[in-house]
Amino acid sequence: MTSPVAQHVGRAWGGMMNLLVPNPCALCVWSDAEKYHLCRVCTALLRDQTRQVIQAQDFADALPLDIVTGQPLPVFAASLYTPEMARLVLNFKDHQRIKLAQVFRPIMYRTLQYATQDCGSPSYRVVPIPTSGAGMRKRGYNPVTMMLPSPLPDRLHCDPGLLKTRWNFFSRTAHHGSGVQARRESARRKFRLARRHQEPAEPIILVDDVLTTGATLAGAARTLQAAGFDIAAAVVLSTVIPRS
Ligand SMILES: [Zn+2]
Structure with missing residues (x-):
């Protein structure tokens, strides 16, 4: 479904984000994960959903x-x-x-x-x-x-x-x-x-x-x-x- 070019761009983008955010959240990817690989917002979201x-x-x-x-x-x-x-x-x-x-x-x-x-x-x-x-x-x-x-x-x-x-x-x-x-x-x-x-x-x-x-x-x-x-x-x- 995803083209090789899109995959490549995605990987490059992900790599760049990793430079900006040393420990990216496993859910939103944008914010820094504070604990257990999730950021504060996603931790709250997960708590709400469970x-x-x-x-x-x-x-x-x-x-x-x-x-x-x-x-x-x-x-x-x-x-x-x-x-x-x-x-x-x-x-x-x-x-x-x-x-x-x-x-x-x-x-x-x-x-x-x-x-x-x-x-x-x-x-x-x-x-x-x-x-x-x-x-x-x-x-x-x-x-x-x-x-x-x-x-x-x-x-x-x-x-x-x-x-x-x-x-x-x-x-x-x-x-x-x-x-x-x-x-x-x-x-x-x-x-x-x-x-x-x-x-x-x-x-x-x-x-x-x-x-x-x-x-x-x-x-x-x-x-x-x-x-x-x-x-x-x-x-x-x-x-x-x-x-x-
Ligand atoms: Zn997050």
Whole structure:
């Protein structure tokens, strides 16, 4: 979409700005970041956008449904996927702004806390959605795991290695299919359990960065449920705004 010339100009401009502002804000780029890579204005903006936890299960049409109640999996989102959140997530995942994790961690902490206050189990296992093999080769880390606070809120413990992506030669072709059914079908084959003979114990809270259709969470939930795990809820940083 962007021409090589525009990219070059953009890079040159960015480089010039870096000379003027030694520590540019990861969101607006113009102002100096004071703390955690964001300027004062963007810190306030982010605080405003993450003020209230959103129950997002009705926003996505491909979430797993409870067998008994028919209700979708509860999903707690820290924010709406606004243009600002989209830029932050993109900078974090693809533009080497890894330290933005420090911005996301307290937000995820509050959202996880909120999610577990709502549920009644004595403890929960937090399972981040694994990154694809290509994503892992590109970045060398899983951005979702990086977003998790340490320590987690009380009664939660992290199990980052439980779920893995399945290497799938046909996954690209599967993605060419359109519609909810095709996405569900490809998401179902996306994950596998990392360790065999894993004893299912406390219920699981799945964690992902952005909720769109819910197909990824559904695929992860199905893989875990097939091994006897109970999925209590999901927590995401952002949820797309539903089409009305
Ligand atoms: Zn800023």
